Amino acid sequence: MLMQSHMQEHNPGKDRLLIKFTVxxxxxxxxxxxxxxxxxxxxxLSDVIKFFTGRSDELxxxxxxxxxxxxxxxxxxxxxxxxxxxxxxxxxxxxxxxxMADPSVLGISSGAALGAAVAIVTGLNGVILxxxxxxxxxxxxxxxxxTWLMVFTVAASNGRYDMSSTxxxxxxxxxxxxxxxxxxxTLHLDDMERVYMWMLGxxxxxxxxxxxxxxxxxxxxxxxxxxxxxxxxxMKLGKEAAMTLGVNQTVTLAVAMGxxxxxxxxxxxNSGIIGFVGLIIPHIVSYxxxxxxxxxxxxxxxxxAIFMVLCDTVCKxxxxxxxxxxxxxxxxxxAPYFLFLLMGSRVRAGKERSSx
Amino acid sequence: MNLEVKNLTVGFGDKTILDNNSHxxxxxxxxxxxxxxxxxxxxxxxxxxKKFAKTGNLSYIPQEIYGNIGxxxxxxxxxxxxxxxxxxxxxxxEDVRHINEAIFLxxxxxxxxxxxxxxxxxxxxxxxxARAVCQDAEWFIMDxxxxxLDIVHSKFILDTASDLVRNNGKSFIVVMHDINAAxxxxxxxxxxxxxxxxxxxxxxxxxxxxxVFGTPFGSVKTDSGQTVFYAS
Numbered sequence: 001m002l003m004q005s006h007m008q009e010h011n012p013g014k015d016r017l018l019i020k021f022t023v024x025x026x027x028x029x030x031x032x033x034x035x036x037x038x039x040x041x042x043x044x045l046s047d048v049i050k051f052f053t054g055r056s057d058e059l060x061x062x063x064x065x066x067x068x069x070x071x072x073x074x075x076x077x078x079x080x081x082x083x084x085x086x087x088x089x090x091x092x093x094x095x096x097x098x099x100m101a102d103p104s105v106l107g108i109s110s111g112a113a114l115g116a117a118v119a120i121v122t123g124l125n126g127v128i129l130x131x132x133x134x135x136x137x138x139x140x141x142x143x144x145x146x147t148w149l150m151v152f153t154v155a156a157s158n159g160r161y162d163m164s165s166t167x168x169x170x171x172x173x174x175x176x177x178x179x180x181x182x183x184x185x186t187l188h189l190d191d192m193e194r195v196y197m198w199m200l201g202x203x204x205x206x207x208x209x210x211x212x213x214x215x216x217x218x219x220x221x222x223x224x225x226x227x228x229x230x231x232x233x234x235m236k237l238g239k240e241a242a243m244t245l246g247v248n249q250t251v252t253l254a255v256a257m258g259x260x261x262x263x264x265x266x267x268x269x270n271s272g273i274i275g276f277v278g279l280i281i282p283h284i285v286s287y288x289x290x291x292x293x294x295x296x297x298x299x300x301x302x303x304x305a306i307f308m309v310l311c312d313t314v315c316k317x318x319x320x321x322x323x324x325x326x327x328x329x330x331x332x333x334x335a336p337y338f339l340f341l342l343m344g345s346r347v348r349a350g351k352e353r354s355s356x
Numbered sequence: 357m358n359l360e361v362k363n364l365t366v367g368f369g370d371k372t373i374l375d376n377n378s379h380x381x382x383x384x385x386x387x388x389x390x391x392x393x394x395x396x397x398x399x400x401x402x403x404x405x406k407k408f409a410k411t412g413n414l415s416y417i418p419q420e421i422y423g424n425i426g427x428x429x430x431x432x433x434x435x436x437x438x439x440x441x442x443x444x445x446x447x448x449x450e451d452v453r454h455i456n457e458a459i460f461l462x463x464x465x466x467x468x469x470x471x472x473x474x475x476x477x478x479x480x481x482x483x484x485x486a487r488a489v490c491q492d493a494e495w496f497i498m499d500x501x502x503x504x505l506d507i508v509h510s511k512f513i514l515d516t517a518s519d520l521v522r523n524n525g526k527s528f529i530v531v532m533h534d535i536n537a538a539x540x541x542x543x544x545x546x547x548x549x550x551x552x553x554x555x556x557x558x559x560x561x562x563x564x565x566x567x568v569f570g571t572p573f574g575s576v577k578t579d580s581g582q583t584v585f586y587a588s
Contacts, residue, residue: 097424234438236425237487238418240402243409244493246440291427291471 015150017295020288028079031306035075035313039320041066074206075309078326080214081203081271082308083301084222084263089278090285090300091225092234094293095256100167102279103264107174108147109275112261112268114177114184115143117195121188137213141263147173148257201272203312205231208271217266224259224299228252229294274327276334277304280341287341305336357494358382359408359529366399373399375551383494385492386521386528388538390560390568391548397531400548401497404529414495415488419503419531421480425472429483432472433458436490458490461516474543477504485513489520496520502537510534514541535565560585 004033011190037048043066050058051067059067069172085103092101103109181199185192197205234247242249252298267274285296311329318324359381366374374396381387381404389397398419405416414434425432436458437451447455459465462482467475472483481504488496496517500511518541522527532538538545538558547555547568555564562573565585574588 097422099424145460230438231440233427234435236422236427237435237484238420238422240405240409241416242496244405244414245438245491246412247438286426292431296377
């Protein structure tokens with residue numbers, strides 16, 4: 001009887017999780033629909049509705065091109081990049097047990113951007129596959145991995161690795177990478193504009209082929225993160241205790257960081273450095289009391305996608321026909337909301353009690 | 357299953373922490389490891405954990421409890437049921453039974469839905485103990501399980517350990533600082549100094565403690581027949 005009452009206690013929790021996923025999914029669809037209708041060119045809502053209800057033969061050729069070649073790829077890319085960045089942030093905050101851990105804080109984004117920038121200015125940015133998989137992606141991955149190795153080497157140089165030195169090392173290495181990008185830009189003034197767009201982040205150059213690449217990398221890497229997510233929960237018990245449960249910390253860490261680096265490098269090569277998403281989205285998920293890593297990962301992906309599509313919609317409409325940099329919008333919308341959450345102290349619920 | 361360690365040597369860089377130690381921990385007992393700070397106790401039991409982790413026969417409660425776990429008490433305890441071979445982490449009825457029993461045993465029922473990080477130090481330690489209990493392993497290896505517990509709760513933890521040994525056939529290896537608590541609950545004592553096991557015995561004496569800790573010890577017998585040690 002006692003056990004029975006416990007079982008019943010569990011069920012509402014699981015149902016609420018399902019409700020949260022459903023709400024997020026509906027919101028994502030709504031935001032994507034809105035994003036599809038808005039843009040710098042005049043494509044009316046009725047045109048978009050016609051397209052999605054299978055009456056595309058009633059549309060002009062220009063309208064059809066705008067919807068299929070510009071609006072939809074851009075919207076999907078924004079959703080995928082937002083989801084991937086939020087997932088990476090979610091995993092990293094779990095792995096490092098620190099609410100500050102984020103690819104942009106640890107310098108991995110800057111490292112990837114430097115790699116991509118090097119590929120562009122040295123002319124290694126040739127097409128490798130699918131008409132859009134260029135050297136910049138390879139450069140970004142190499143840049144991300146090298147940055148990781150640097151951060152870990154510095155942080156673990158005094159024998160045992162600890163979180164504060166990882167964060168400090170990351171902040172320092174981040175500024176080295178940013179400085180190198182600046183140097184690179186100054187040396188190659190003719191490529192400056194293209195590299196500069198990276199520093200700010202944009203989805204305006206999204207194409208169908210670039211979107212396909214994001215789809216492929218996310219289809220490859222997200223299942224890896226989904227698979228190892230419960231292991232990251234187990235690792236919170238400490239290295240030896242995790243070992244008794246069959247979880248090897250070093251292997252799990254390497255797999256998590258490898259998958260995260262790949263996702264991040266592709267996001268950066270695709271649309272530049274977009275800060276703040278990886279940092280705030282996991283805290284929003286915490287705010288809704290989702291605690292287990294696997295659920296957090298899925299909800300982070302969805303929330304990140306919603307947030308990014310929303311920001312991109314603001315980006316392309318608020319100063320139309322011009323565009324705002326997406327990084328500025330994510331910070332302008334994200335940071336105040338993050339501060340609001342911080343004041344409500346819910347964010348701190350996932351944190352050790354401070355002695356101050 | 358006895359845990360046999362042979363010629364164990366551990367060093368970091370050019371510093372030797374453990375120098376050629378051998379010991380067989382015998383099952384069905386509470387083995388207490390005693391010794392001054394920095395003598396290699398934690399390194400010793402960590403090495404035991406590393407050696408036998410793959411057998412799936414032991415659970416480990418570290419001294420250091422990490423912050424930012426961010427899970428509810430119930431989910432933290434449930435980590436003890438984690439099975440690396442299962443892709444989906446759905447709990448079976450048996451898992452749920454073990455989790456509920458462990459939470460009940462460690463008196464955490466009213467804290468089930470609370471986030472781990474908001475617990476007090478003692479509650480955190482009981483939660484970690486519940487996590488280990490729910491793992492249902494044969495061996496429990498604990499590093500300073502009572503370090504942040506008040507006297508009532510540290511007695512509670514050691515009483516629970518005693519019960520698990522007598523009634524459930526479990527075995528314990530415990531690193532202890534409280535010599536009197538160790539003396540009261542231990543079946544066997546491993547005394548360490550400077551990376552060596554200096555003595556294995558089944559009863560502590562003031563002379564032995566003096567030898568290991570390098571400071572004079574005295575002892576008195578209480579009315580109930582218990583020997584109490586003090587550094588004099």
